Amino acid sequence: MITGVINTEKFRPPQFYSLEQVNHHNSPEDLWMIIYNKIYDITEFAQHHPGGVEVLFDCGGIDATEAFDDVSHSDDAFKMLAPYFxxxxxxxxxxIYKHNHNRIIKDSPTVIYPKDTKIEKVIITTVNTTSNLKIKRKKKKNSSNSSNNKVEKLTILILVILVIFSLALYIGVQKLKWSYHFHSS
Ligand code: HEM
Structure with missing residues (x-):
């Protein structure tokens, strides 16, 4: 006979919810959201979210993966998800996501699906990791900075040419005035 204590925390049966079911939990008192196919009850966490409560309320009851990803959350943010799974x-x-999926799987209890489970293949093609996202954003920022610099330089050049031109015009007019003055006197 085998005796032992079953840790019910670890042996919790896999719980599945449909999008329709998740949709119902969209109020501040009962707030769920989907991130990378995993469902989190973040009712308690919402008040402590460093990015504010409002953004979380906006994502209540829906798939918030893209919104979550767009902010380029840190590894710490990913780790914070686990208790709310x-x-x-x-x-x-x-x-099916091309990126970040493993990070979530690693930090949250994982469900093993039956072999013949059919998973709808929707590939989200964004960048590979959030750090890549940050780099991409930085590059974008830099490229817009350099085009701003070009415009600035061009404006300065046009201004300098204008100043030189008006100075030359002024001197020319003065010269004409003087020669007219000498000829007439
Ligand atoms: C429940 C899941 C979420 C957790 C655990 C979480 C956690 C965090 C953490 C720890 C930060 C501080 C910065 C960092 O370490 O990355 C943060 C910032 C932020 N989060 Fe979330 N977040 C969650 C969901 C969301 C969602 C769905 C949005 C939707 C837009 C969002 C928007 C933001 C914003 C705007 C900031 C501020 C970023 C900044 O000031 O640079 N978060 N979040």
Whole structure:
């Protein structure tokens, strides 16, 4: 006979929810969201979110993966998700992500799907990692900075040419005035 204590925390049966079910949990008192096919009950966390409560309320009951990803959250933010994990999106509604998926899987309890589970293939083609995202944003910022610099330089050049031209015009007019003055006197 085998005896032992089952850790019910670890052996919690896999819980699946459909998008439709998640949609109902969209109020500040009952706030769920989907991030990378995983469902989190963030009712308690919302008040402590460093980015404010409002953005989380806006994502209540929906798939917030893109919104979450857009902000380029740190590794710490990913780790903070784990305690709020309550289940997975039903396999038929899951998306396959090219990136970051492993980070979530690593930090949250994972469900092993039956072999023949059909997963809808929706490939989200964004950058590979959030740090890449940051680099990309930096590059974008730099390129817009350099085009701003070019415009600035061009403006200065035009101004200098204008000043030289008006100075030359002024001197020319003065010269004409003097020669007219000498000829007439
Ligand atoms: C429940 C999941 C979420 C967790 C655990 C979380 C966690 C965090 C953390 C730890 C930060 C501080 C910066 C960092 O370490 O990355 C942060 C900032 C922020 N988060 Fe979230 N977040 C979550 C969901 C979201 C969602 C869905 C949005 C939607 C737009 C969002 C928007 C923001 C914004 C705007 C900031 C401020 C960024 C800044 O000031 O640079 N967060 N979040």
């Amino acid at each position: 309550i289940g997975d999106l039903i396999p038929q509604e899951q998306k």
